[in-house]
Amino acid sequence: MKTIIEPFRIKVVEPLKMTTRAEREAALHRAGLNVFLVPAEDVLIDLLTDSGTGAMSSEQWAGIMRGDESYAGARSYYRFEDRLREVTGFEHVIPTHQGRASERILFELIGGPDKTIPNNNHFDTTRANIEHSGARAVDLVIDEGRDPKSRHPFKGNIDLDKLEALFKEVGAEHIPCVMVTVTNNSGGGQPVSLENLHAVRKFCDRHGTPFFLDACRFAENAYFIKQREPGQGHRSVAAIVREMFDLADGATISAKKDGLVNIGGVLLLRDEALYGAAQNLLILTEGFPTYGGLAGRDLEAMAQGFEEVLHEDYLHYRIRSTAYLGEKLLAQGIQIVEPPGGHAIYIDAAEFCPHIPKAQFPGQALVCALYLHGGIRGVEIGSVMFGEHAKMELVRLAIPRRVYTQSQIDYVIEAIGEVHARRDRIRGLRITAEPPVLRHFTARFAEV
């Protein structure tokens, strides 16, 4: 059957507030044409991010009640540790309040001045934590990963030739680890193949360099491997996940993605000495090693989430419904980053609004138009976010996990189609106020 039904039924509902166009105009005006400053209540379909925005299951909510809030040695911690050991095979499991806390601890230990850390594409918090330690963050994704129209099945792969060249340039002694992000969030949510991960492992063995995964979307990546990689179709996602983690010396995870929770993170390590040092830093800023800045109930919800995310009917629904949105937009003549990624669809705003020059922020203009027309909130990933360094003008529509139904996604498709039909009316923007760093969060705009 062609229809992808949601593999769950709804037990609790959260009403959405319907707004009129006049109300949205007023809200957007108050926000200085920046949807980050629009109250979430005034948004109908919120596709700003898939991070921490998912819906928990009845078993996760039951776990919230069962949470053991003991300071040390809580039952919920052991459930969490057992689950992570079972899913990833890692012996040393450190809970943190979210992914960036794992990154901060890791890079305080292995980063520092004269160090360089390669990745397919560093996520922004990963890059920021590396740079904060004094080290340099380098992106080495394959060329296809930078071409929006390339249909390469694994556009998240890291380029081994570029990696070799980097090792020659700076020397292995200055590279404390090679990282690979699965799926590649900053590169359109594109997957990395098992073959590529094996090649990185071999490369790292040759140089005596540790290999770390940024594993926020490990289950979505494994599902793509099962679907697309020759010889993998018959395996369980759980077996593929285990093979991915078996190749690595450590991993940072934001549980707000494939952990299916609203808050939480994990740091996984093999090295005994590094584990001890990480625990000491954890105690300094996060908490005792058996709660790591979280409540016992959060650990309980994570223990359950890391199990549910491996259900293949869930993953099928997840990946297919993201692809559904992407394919319907393409069918309406709207260019997206192809093929659709795991957690989000990226609209090519430069193609959508060819009449708006880069200097007038076509992505931001499109984000405003989608909000005004349909109450849909996406996010600009282009010249507002990256300034002169922007390679593309994109609008990302990230899909929260288990939150919106197909009819709500059909509404999004229809609304974007209507905006597209009258796209010549969208006007370029100029910035009227901006902060010195990370301006996309708080800048204000006016129409040109």
Ligand SMILES: *Cc1c(COP(=O)(O)O)cnc(C)c1O
């Ligand atoms: C979200 C994310 C992070 C950071 O995690 P937080 O929980 O937001 O701190 C790191 N890497 C990737 C790839 C992510 O998607």
